Amino acid sequence: MDSMLSPSAAHREAWRCLQCWDAPCTSACPVHIPIPEFLARLRTGDKTGAEELLRTANPLISSCGEICPDELYCSRACVLKDVEGSIRVRELHRYVTEHTCIPWPRWDSWRSERIAVIGSGPAGISCARELARHGYPVHIFERDPAPGGILRYYLAIDRFPVRLLDKDLSFLQGCGITWNTNHSVTSLKSLMDSYDAVFYAPGRYVDIHPDIPDASNLITSGMEFLRSFRTTQGTDVTGKDVIVIGGGNVSLDVAVTAAGAGAASVVLIYRRGPVEMPVWERERVYAEERGVRINYCTIPTGFLMEDDRIAGLRCRPVRLVENGEDRLKPVEIDGYDYILPADLVITAIGMDAERNEDVDLKWKDKRYLPVDEIMETAKHTIFAGGDLVSSEGTVVAAASHGKRAAAAIHRMFREDQS
């Protein structure tokens, strides 16, 4: 999205790092990239060593170099943040991984315990890579034709080039991972019979619909909309007025994609205000630059139909009131309803989990599967991660789940033996 640092700019930027004794950036990074060491290697011209550190800490480093919301992590923790500006660590990751391609070892697995990984998104990839590094044979089951999950199918085209994912995946060939694509797992129970441990990271893909009449018939799924641009020519929005109901980063991706595909207008409606909007600042600015208009404090109440076609969306303003909870509560304001013209209304207000496992994982709500601190579910030997267990929703957080689960699985088997 932003331009690539030049070699001399990267060199100077790396030299700004103070080499703090306790590296708050590393602590803030979910996968704990040793950032001062990385920068020390970069600034002395050891790009190979720099990429080695990055790729060891994060198997999705090329992808993260492009899309990691560093403002939540390293950049926020940098001691220079309020002094002269944080070190642009993500851009330096991106610079290193774009310019180099280090030789990476290949090996055959040498341990006997077999591991199944369900889902090949960031969490699954990360868990598989870590376990393969420990020598376990890993079988990945992916329902889609190619691995990557969210990264491959559900991000706005101009926000994330898939070649970065493919570069990350190229480092995972020939290390004991078996890739089973086009393969939906129907029974966790039978998988448990054939494998010694399972990492369950299928993501969340059940659209949540806004509470308005006929929503399930008339509304377009945000995830399906995004996917159409990755798998086909994309949903035709040329000349259409598009409304996106949402507020999170997915809704921004949908809106940006619609704007880029030739929509006449794109309006994003969100029930709370700009401060409450759970998006990364960088993404919002980008969407607004692409012509996306955001109507805050607005809820949909129904469709305006003409000849069985959507002509508009009825909207109602809300005001935000304190009600003792963490977030302000939207309260509808009567008498100010208005109609936004619309040819296409897309929902992107969140996703639920499928929850159709044949093993009781002790679900508590519709969205997030409970796991403990080592990512183990209520069922021993079944671990879980990614969007299925957390609302954090970043690639690097999912990668950290995979790493944590892999460490726990490894510990489990080694402790078994001793």
Added chain:
Amino acid sequence: MKAPNERIMGPEAMIDLSVEFLGIQLENPFILSAAPSTDDLEMTRAGLDAGWAGAILKTTSVEETTVSLAYPMMSGMNWAGKRMVGMGNIDLISEFHIDEIEKRITILKNEFPEKLIAASIMGTKKEDWQSLVRRLKDAGVDLIECSFSCPQGSMGERPGAMLAQSAAATEKVTGWVKEAAQDLPVLIKITPQVADVVEIARAVKNGGADGITASNSVPALMGIDIDSFVPIPQLGSLSTYSGLTGPTIKPLTLRTVAEIARHVDIPISGNGGVSNWHDSVELLAVGARNIQICTAVMHYGFRVIDDLCSGLSNYLRKKEFNRVSDVFGKALPHIADHDDLPRRTVKSRIDETLCIGCGVCHVACRDGGHMAISMEGRNPVVDDEKCVGCGLCPLVCPVEGCIRMEEV
């Protein structure tokens, strides 16, 4: 010719930057040293027009001397993302011989009667040195500088050695030059690459020179290409030692000038590593009477004279000095031998309100000091029992003024 600061600030803000050197009046203390910038008539004019107080034309010799240059001749030392903190050259003296230089002296002196128009010479035999001096004197030169110290292609007693590395040779040749120059001021340009620079400065004085130029580039090997193992600058598969100049040699020049000023009563023209007005004040404070500059011009152009004059003026005004000569030697009373230094008890004091919590002081003290700074959370804490007062921590601290050494 207007002084640069007049153009910007108007006459009421003018500070007199003039200095007197060997009876010559200079409008400011900044002189273009004998180097590529003064090896072309057009360029020298441009420099003088820009506001430099004078120029020493690049070193010349008699017509019989062969000058065989090898290219490329320049190389740089980069550090921490900054280019050319040091510059190296394998240049030789000018390819223009005395016949051309004497013409240029006459032309420039006519065009710039108020400026210092000087020449630099190098010879071998007594007759050569003396004929060079006489011809330049006849051409109207204001001052002659004798290069006893060009580290490349030297013409001293032994091949590869510089004239100014021998006190005896220095005194003898200085005598030859001064004999021919008579009342014309003579400067001897020495090298910092000697065991005892004071001994050389005494030889210059004993030989009868009017002043000394301290000093010159420092013999160096600028770097090695670790793919081909050919050092820089690369001339095919060969290289050679360079003369190092630029910001990195300023501390060497400061020491050289201070040593001479403390021990020998001779006017000094300071040269080597001055990049800005601040450096120039430092060099004046250890005893230089004017400043010669080359590398900063080669990097940023003649226009740096504006910044030099502006910075120096504003410094003098702020310090309430009336003239540049008020700075001369100001630092010398503060330089002593190590034995004579006071023995004090100092401790590191960290200003918590300025500390940004990076812990760099902790790491430096732990691994290179006396393990006296521990971290309590993100706060560095000094253990006075362990702190010997070495003064490393304020150097590594990224925040100016956060750590100070205080007497207890």
